[in-house]
Amino acid sequence: MNLTIRPAQPADANAIARIHVAAWQAAYAGIIDAAYLAALSAAQREGYWAQAIAQGAPEVLLAQDGSDGAVTGWIALGDCRDPGAPATRGEVWAIYVDPARWARGTGHALWRHAREHLLARGKAEASLWVLAANEPAIRFYTRQGFVPDADGVKSITVAGATLQELRYTALLASSGG
Template identity: 40%
Template sequence: MVRIREMEEADVDAVSAIRVRGWQSAYAGIVPGTYLDAMTVEGDAQGRRTWFAHPLRQSTELVALDAGGELVGWISCGPYRGSVPGGRPTGEVYACYVRPDRIGRGVGRALLGEVHARMGERGFQAVSLWVLGDNRQARRFYERADYRPDGGTQDDVYDGVTLTELRYGRPLR
């Protein structure tokens, strides 16, 4: 059982640890090891503090806490960035990470469910997200949550290696 709440500035270090460890776990064998090894919690937290305090930030940041109050997941969402697929009001999941030792215990599902509810309340009719094409575990997770690839792709370069992201989307009920 998890409790979802708005992220607070005091959560930055824990969120950065989840994000960095999440990258290093989920993207091992996909993103070059040199890139993953160079990631630090401290570096991520420094940038996240600046970004979190930005007065024009449009994103919503939520965290998941386990029964003992430990932060075990984080999700970021907001308006879709770019041309809206399908022309309807669309939100976007910018990032979703769960502490690697808590994957498969419903944390990600709870975070995603809360984001869907909040986006629906904001008037979004659909939600999109980007996932690395080679990240089969994440793709299965999103597909179980009724996301489907919609044909959108974009390339990102990590230490000289080009990786393709796929856009997934789903309607909001």
């Protein structure tokens, strides 16, 4: 696949929102309430992403297919939001790929570019939070060099259900190159 990774622009918000919703619906089926997932709307998320991209927080990089121009995935990153995190730690806030294009290298390409982006900003490590029940995502992150952080466990509530999230970290100089 011929991918271009580039910074997202506010005009990309619709494509980003569509992938966000489709990826949630596919990845979290059986983990998050089906009615909640079915009710997700790209239109509701588009405004958030347009504003976030315009403000630069988080920074969003997107993957675009060179053959058809389609946005195939995106990664949001920035400073680590965890209380007390060192200034040298960046965070992958989110990474989503169009489910129709899973397992084709898009996620790896996005992470590789994000890693270089964080290194250029003086970050030595990165962290991310992943639902404990999202085993495919955990396998992906592990292949990219992330390891579980024994102190990184928290509970979140989604659609009235309490879910466990796990923090994973990676040293940027040695991960997923």
